[in-house]
Amino acid sequence: MSLATLAIVLVYAVFIQWVWGWESVVSLWIEAGWTSGLIALLLLLATYVLRTWRIYDYFPTETAGRFGTLLRLTQVHNLLNIMLPFRTGEASFPLLMKREFDLPIARGTSALFVMRLFDLHALLAAAGTGLALQNGHAWAWGLWLVFLILPAGAFALRSHALRFAAKILPGKAKKLLDEVEAGLPANAGAFARAWGATLINWFTKIAVLAWVLCLLGDLNIAAGFGGALGGELSSVLPIHAPAGVGTYPAGITAGAVAFGAGASGPSLAELGRAAVNTHLLVIVSSMIGTALSLFAARPKTEG
Incomplete structure (x- = not known):
């Protein structure tokens, strides 16, 4: 799979040269100024740290005192998600959490599922900001606000959903259901922190990508947000190609x-x-973030 990914990336590089020419592509950053590119890169790297903090806070007992190791784990997981096709990189998260922090596979998978629901909601909410800004009407902002607070309602109803699942599922599935419940935020405070971190993370990332697109492609703000949304949605759908x-x-x-x-x-x-x-910026930021995280990781203490 690694060889196939490398081959596809090389073909992609040749394709870019054939269609536009690398000089023409890179010239956009020269025109915009490399300082803008550096700022965008630093902001994307900051989102990786925030994403790690969300997991650190989500599992405070298991990850206590090992933020650097968790940062490395998060970056490796993110890089695998980018480089591997069809979202196969997602499977690395519960496996890595089991290896590094002895977190049960079912709980890690459940937590990942919840966080991905947070991510999808925040991604759509961030893109909705562009639509609301373009429309400008009060009703547009009202609909956006209703959508923004949907996760709070879902979390409030979680106990009812779990009780219903316990009734209809066979007894053998009770242990799995317990792990699923353990993968949810422990309380309203934990939920609020995870939800808030997710919103800040995705609003920052979408805003940065939209800004880059507006800067390089001479787009209006709505088209910039739409482009950022389209790119990120393509990376969370099953049709995601190797390295995007x-x-x-x-x-x-x-x-x-x-x-x-x-x-x-x-x-x-x-x-x-x-x-x-913009795509190259995302790949480069992920690779740099992964390389830097290797210096932050601490070895697991024995005993």
């Missing part, structure tokens, strides 16, 4: 066009170059 090659820039382009970007001629060509640059 093809699918991530295509998602950016589709999202930006859906939110009003030009769909033909020079405008589309410029959007394509901006989408490729």
